[in-house]
Structure formats: structure tokens, C-alpha cells
Amino acid sequence: MSQPPATAAPLSGRTAWARAVETPLRRFLRTETGGAAVLLGATVVALAWANVHPHSYEALWQMVLSIRIGDAGLSQSLRGWVNSGLMAFFFFVVGLEARREFDLGELRERRRLALPILAGLGGMVVPVGLYLLINAGRGSAHGWGIAMSTDTAFALGMLALIGRKLPARLRVFLLTVSVVDDILALVVIGVAYSETVRWTGLLVGIGIFALIFGLRSNGVRSGPLYLVLGVACWIAIYTSGIEPVVVGLAMGLITFAYPVGRDALARASDLFRQFREQPTPELARSARIGLATAVSPNDRLQQFYHSWTSYVIVPLFALANAGVAINADTLGQAVTSPITLGIVVGYVVGKPIGMVGFAAAVTAITRGRVRPPIGWASVLGSGAVAGIGFTVALLIASLAFTGDQLDQAKIGILAAALLASGLSWAVFRVTLMLPKPVRIRALAGTGESIVDLEVPVDADRDHVRGPHQAKVTVVEYGDFECPYCGRAEPIVRELLTDFGDVRYVWRHLPLSDVHPQAQLAAEGAEAASRQGEFWPMHDKLLANQEHLSPKDLIRYAEELGLDVDRYSQDLAEHVGAARVAADVDSADLSGVTGTPTFFINGRRHYGAYDIETLSAAIRAARIQVIAASTAHPDR
Numbered sequence: 001m002s003q004p005p006a007t008a009a010p011l012s013g014r015t016a017w018a019r020a021v022e023t024p025l026r027r028f029l030r031t032e033t034g035g036a037a038v039l040l041g042a043t044v045v046a047l048a049w050a051n052v053h054p055h056s057y058e059a060l061w062q063m064v065l066s067i068r069i070g071d072a073g074l075s076q077s078l079r080g081w082v083n084s085g086l087m088a089f090f091f092f093v094v095g096l097e098a099r100r101e102f103d104l105g106e107l108r109e110r111r112r113l114a115l116p117i118l119a120g121l122g123g124m125v126v127p128v129g130l131y132l133l134i135n136a137g138r139g140s141a142h143g144w145g146i147a148m149s150t151d152t153a154f155a156l157g158m159l160a161l162i163g164r165k166l167p168a169r170l171r172v173f174l175l176t177v178s179v180v181d182d183i184l185a186l187v188v189i190g191v192a193y194s195e196t197v198r199w200t201g202l203l204v205g206i207g208i209f210a211l212i213f214g215l216r217s218n219g220v221r222s223g224p225l226y227l228v229l230g231v232a233c234w235i236a237i238y239t240s241g242i243e244p245v246v247v248g249l250a251m252g253l254i255t256f257a258y259p260v261g262r263d264a265l266a267r268a269s270d271l272f273r274q275f276r277e278q279p280t281p282e283l284a285r286s287a288r289i290g291l292a293t294a295v296s297p298n299d300r301l302q303q304f305y306h307s308w309t310s311y312v313i314v315p316l317f318a319l320a321n322a323g324v325a326i327n328a329d330t331l332g333q334a335v336t337s338p339i340t341l342g343i344v345v346g347y348v349v350g351k352p353i354g355m356v357g358f359a360a361a362v363t364a365i366t367r368g369r370v371r372p373p374i375g376w377a378s379v380l381g382s383g384a385v386a387g388i389g390f391t392v393a394l395l396i397a398s399l400a401f402t403g404d405q406l407d408q409a410k411i412g413i414l415a416a417a418l419l420a421s422g423l424s425w426a427v428f429r430v431t432l433m434l435p436k437p438v439r440i441r442a443l444a445g446t447g448e449s450i451v452d453l454e455v456p457v458d459a460d461r462d463h464v465r466g467p468h469q470a471k472v473t474v475v476e477y478g479d480f481e482c483p484y485c486g487r488a489e490p491i492v493r494e495l496l497t498d499f500g501d502v503r504y505v506w507r508h509l510p511l512s513d514v515h516p517q518a519q520l521a522a523e524g525a526e527a528a529s530r531q532g533e534f535w536p537m538h539d540k541l542l543a544n545q546e547h548l549s550p551k552d553l554i555r556y557a558e559e560l561g562l563d564v565d566r567y568s569q570d571l572a573e574h575v576g577a578a579r580v581a582a583d584v585d586s587a588d589l590s591g592v593t594g595t596p597t598f599f600i601n602g603r604r605h606y607g608a609y610d611i612e613t614l615s616a617a618i619r620a621a622r623i624q625v626i627a628a629s630t631a632h633p634d635r
Contacts, residue, residue, distance in 0.1 A: 035310030036157025039390075042315035043322045043414075050323030061320050074238065079320045083395055087317055088234060088248035090309045090391075091186060094152075095252020096302050098179040103257040103298075115362050115370050116173065119379075120180030122358025123386055124148045127350030131342035140339045143400040145192055146409055147346030149185040149392035150178040151417075153310060155385045158421050162428050166381075167444045167620060169373050174382045177355065185392045186249045193399040194242040201240030205247070208233040213254050221293060226251075243399070257298035259591045268294045269513045314391060321394040324410040333404065334411040343393070343412030348419045352383030377442035381427040387420030389413060444623050452604040455586035457505050463534050466496050466503035471625045472618050475505040475599040477587050480522060480541040481515035481548060482595045489542045491611050499618055506538060508583040509595050517548035519580065524553040526576025531562050601625070 050057045061079040068074075076084065127147040135141040155174055159166060212229050230251055238244040271290035275283040292300065324330070334340040356379055363371045372379050390413060397409040431442050453475060459468050476492065478485040492504055508525075510518030521541050528537035540556045541548065550571065557567040570576065587597075590604070598605040598614070601621045605614070 036153045042318040046323040086313045088245045092248035092252045095249040100257040116176040119359045120177040122354035126354030127346030130350045131346040134342040145396045149181045150386040151390035152178040154388040170378045189243045190246045205236035337408040339408045340412035347387035347416035351387040355383035375442040377431040385424035388417045453599045453602040454589035470501045470503040477509040477597045479595040481518040485596045508580045521548045522580045523576035527570035
């Protein structure tokens with residue numbers, strides 16, 4: 001039974017502590033936007049190099065490198081190794097993130113697949129149509145695939161430059177659409193821009209991939225084995241004449257993602273405890289393997305590869321491909337070139353029209369049951385910024401054209417990126433100048449959030465602090481012996497002080513395998529709750545985490561003026577155990593395995609839980625509630 005809110009103790013001041021517990025999606029977004037700066041720098045260097053010393057630029061990247069074992073071997077230019085070899089790792093990371101969104105993210109509700117897929121499809125079909133219209137009847141029509149795909153790193157980097165006032169969902173929506181772009185673009189590369197197919201190599205490649213899929217499906221975990229098989233598959237597909245970067249995407253898509261399970265954490269804890277008691281090399285290896293296997297392969301591989309692709313591979317690709325001599329002659333040719341014009345119009349005009357048009361069509365056909373998770377201004381702005389099609393566009397251009405036509409395509413890609421950036425900036429700046437209620441609805445939209453909290457908050461049962469009718473509800477699953485919960489507690493207090501319309505709910509999740517006193521402390525808090533003093537006891541326990549023995553709990557009861565005999569009896573009879581178990585069960589249903597874990601308006605909060613990060617999450621949740629209430633005032 002919940003009790004009236006207790007008066008919070010005076011705050012100790014703003015804490016600088018933050019614990020960066022991150023979801024791979026948040027890390028993905030941060031790495032993409034950080035990598036955009038490196039990518040931009042590499043592009044500038046490539047342009048400068050190609051204009052200052054074009055001969056050395058082309059001489060380096062056209063240099064042939066061969067790998068031979070006996071009579072067998074592969075030979076490609078240095079640019080070819082970057083484009084077909086290293087970029088396979090980039091698309092592997094794209095596949096990993098797509099799979100994670102499908103398993104755990106926005107797309108785990110399958111009904112949500114329709115809109116980003118169709119919006120992404122619209123953002124490809126319309127630009128391609130415009131390109132073909134401009135290049136109709138010309139040999140340059142073969143380059144239609146250039147005007148399709150979005151550069152995720154540049155697009156997210158541009159959103160970061162525009163400002164923090166944009167809704168967080170916008171970045172997730174753009175990421176989802178760009179993943180659809182990349183997947184379809186890889187299919188186009190494999191089908192339309194590959195040489196004559198050699199069926200022997202293709203069948204061997206398919207067979208190796210089937211073996212990889214079978215091993216993955218049966219839970220086989222061996223990085224070196226998959227690396228060897230992946231390289232063999234890449235070689236087979238390369239020899240078949242199909243662009244082999246598709247191997248990277250395919251392997252990423254079959255790499256499952258799943259939350260860390262309580263059983264896996266318990267096994268890892270046992271292994272570490274054994275090592276702590278007897279620190280031998282054998283137990284060290286077992287503990288290391290146990291910790292690694294507790295985390296999904298998708299998460300581990302993203303952590304390892306994503307920074308390499310964002311900060312090394314993609315910038316190296318830009319350095320190898322973005323160089324183009326820009327002078328009066330090339331600019332004059334580009335201005336009148338249907339290739340350049342088709343790419344610019346396709347990206348700058350076709351992308352926003354295609355994404356907004358298809359999203360609107362889905363919303364109309366479903367009568368609003370399926371709608372964008374963001375406002376229509378955000379959809380338009382994301383369509384505009386999606387016109388930055390740098391990486392994959394350059395890849396396809398290098399496959400479709402050579403010579404002057406390739407230079408015209410590169411100029412079109414660079415010009416489209418600049419114009420798309422300016423257009424997206426203008427869309428969002430104009431939107432941000434609208435009156436607040438209109439601005440909120442235009443940016444945040446009225447789409448429903450995914451609810452991760454399986455057991456809803458019940459004010460008659462849960463322990464609630466703050467106004468019961470607040471717009472934002474923060475639920476914490478905590479452990480009184482967990483040091484991170486103790487560090488988070490003053491931050492929660494500060495949130496309740498700073499935001500007048502936030503209510504806070506504590507639910508128990510004692511991690512008894514690592515915190516031996518946590519279960520008893522939780523039962524002690526419930527014993528205090530039976531006398532109407534849950535929150536004072538809650539504060540006492542978190543303030544004295546190293547002193548949670550039965551004697552300590554009884555002493556705290558005396559200090560709080562409780563009926564000590566009754567409290568001691570309730571503690572001895574484990575009266576609160578059933579309530580604690582119910583909270584633990586609700587945590588299991590919501591996939592919670594560690595503490596502290598926060599939910600904001602039913603949506604699980606990933607990332608750091610310092611005051612700035614949690615405040616931003618609360619503001620975003622409140623904006624979503626306001627937007628929904630303006631659209632449905634009767635709710």
C-alpha cells in the first residue's frame with residue numbers, strides 16, 4: 001500500500017557523478033555523430049589532395065595489391081580493397097544495429113515496421129524516379145542507384161549541429177529509415193551493379209553462409225571461427241562477380257540481440273566468486289568467458305567494430321573516393337550534366353517528398369492507427385537531412401561510372417549534401433520559432449510510445465513519492481545495498497525538487513547473489529511501510545548501505561519512532577517477503593536484471609542517470625504527454 005509522500009531531506013547539492021550504463025543504440029548514435037566530424041575532415045583532405053596534386057591521389061588509390069597463396073590469389077586496386085573489403089565491416093555494423101532494433105528496439109513491435117520501411121522505401125523510389133526522369137534515354141540512366149541511400153553518420157551529425165531541442169525519437173526514426181536505405185541499397189548493388197554472375201562462386205558462398213547461419217542458430221560462439229568463415233564467404237561471393245559487401249550486411253542481420261538474463265548474470269557472478277576465492281589462470285579464463293557470454297553477440301560485436309568503422313574505415317573510404325578536381329571546366333560540365341542534376345534533384349527534392357508522402361499515405365490508409373513516432377515537421381526535416389547520401393552514393397557511383405561521368409556524380413553528391421544540410425536546418429529553425437504548443441506537436445507528434453514496463457504503476461499498491469496526478473512517472477528498480485542506487489538517490493531527490501509534475505516510484509530488486517543484506521533490507525523497508533514510514537526508512541537504508549544487519553534495521557526503526565516490537569516481529573516473520581517477491585517478478589517481466597534501472601512513463605531509460613541526462617529524459621516525456629493532450633484534449 002502506498003503512503004503519503006514524505007518530506008525529502010535537504011539536498012546535498014548537485015552531484016557530478018554519472019554512471020554511463022548505455023544501450024548500444026545510444027552508443028551507436030553518439031559514435032555516428034562523433035564519426036561525422038572525422039568523415040568530414042577526411043572528405044576535405046580528399047578534395048584538397050585531388051585538387052593540389054591529382055596525379056599522386058589517383059596513383060595511390062589505383063595501386064594494385066595482390067594476396068596470393070600458391071597459384072590462387074586476389075588482386076584489386078587499393079581503392080577496390082577499401083570499397084569491397086573494408087566497407088564490408090561497415091555494412092556488418094549496419095546489419096548489427098538493424099538486427100538489434102528488430103529484436104529489442106523500436107521495431108520489436110512488428111506493426112511499427114510498416115511505417116519506417118515504407119518511408120525509407122519512399123525516400124528511395126521518388127529520388128530514383130526523378131533521376132531516371134532527368135536522365136531518360138541516356139546511358140547515364142544506369143547510375144540511378146546513386147540517388148537512393150542516406151549517409152547515417154553525416155545525417156546524425158547534422159542533427160547534432162542543429163540543436164538539442166529536437167526530440168530524441170527523431171534520431172531513432174532517422175536511424176531506422178537509414179538502415180532500411182542501406183539494406184535496400186545493398187540489394188541494389190548486389191543485383192544491378194555486379195558483373196556477370198559466376199554460379200560456382202555464388203553457390204559456394206551461399207553454402208558457407210548457410211553453415212554460418214546454422215552455427216549461429218545453435219548458439220555456437222567463436223569469434224575466430226566466424227571470422228574465417230566470413231572471409232571465406234566474402235572470397236566466394238567476390239569471385240562470383242557480386243559485390244561482396246553484401247556479406248557483411250547479411251552476417252550482421254543474423255547476429256541475434258537479447259537482454260542479459262538473470263540466470264546468465266548469476267552464472268557469471270558464481271564464476272567470478274570462484275576466481276575471487278582461488279585466483280588461478282583456469283578460473284580467470286572461465287570467469288572471462290562467463291562474463292562475455294552473458295552479453296549478446298550483437299552487443300559485443302557492435303562495441304568492438306563500431307568505433308573502428310566510424311573513425312577509421314568510413315573516413316578512409318571518403319579519403320579514397322571523395323577526391324575530385326574542382327575547376328571551371330568540371331563545374332561547367334557538372335552544371336549542365338544530367339547526372340549531377342539528377343543526383344541533386346533526387347536527394348534534395350525527392351528524399352523529403354518521398355518520405356513524407358509515403359508516411360502520410362500509411363497514416364491515411366490505416367486511419368491513424370499507424371503513424372510516425374515523431375511530428376510531421378520532424379518527418380519533413382528528417383527527409384531533408386536524409387538527402388545527405390555520401391557514403392553509399394559514392395560507392396555506387398564508383399561502380400556505375402568512370403572518368404568525367406564519375407567526377408560529375410561526385411560533384412552532384414557533394415552539392416546535394418550541402419543543399420540538404422541547408423534545407424534541414426531551415427525546416428527545423430522555422431519549426432522552433434513556432435508557438436510552444438504548435439512547436440511541440442510539430443516536432444514530437446502524437447504517436448504512442450512503446451511501453452517497456454510490463455506491470456503498470458498502481459498508486460494503491462506502489463510506493464509513490466510526489467504528486468499522484470503528475471505528467472511524468474519515474475519508476476526505479478533498486479537494491480538498498482547497491483552502491484549505484486545510493487549514488488542515484490540524491491539525483492532522484494533533485495529531480496523531484498526541480499520538476500513539480502514528476503512522481504517517483506520505488507520497486508524492490510534485491511540482487512542477493514552479490515548483496516547478501518539486500519533482501520533483508522527490502523523486507524525491513526516493507527515492515528516500516530506497515531507503520532506508514534516507508535520513505536523515511538528508504539532514505540535511512542540508502543544513506544547507510546554498509547550497515548544493513550538486523551540490529552541496524554531495528555536501530556533505524558527506533559530512530560524513526562516506530563513500534564519496535566511490531567517491527568522486529570514483522571522482520572523475523574518475513575512479512576514483507578511476498579511484496580518484495582512481487583516486485584522482483586515484475587522486474588523479470590520487464591527484462592530488468594540490474595540496479596538501478598529506471599522507467600520514465602513506462603519506457604525504459606537507457607544511458608547515464610546523472611541529473612542532466614535524467615532531466616532531459618523527463619522533459620522529453622513531458623513534451624510527449626503535452627503533445628498527446630493537445631491532439632486529444634478529451635483524454
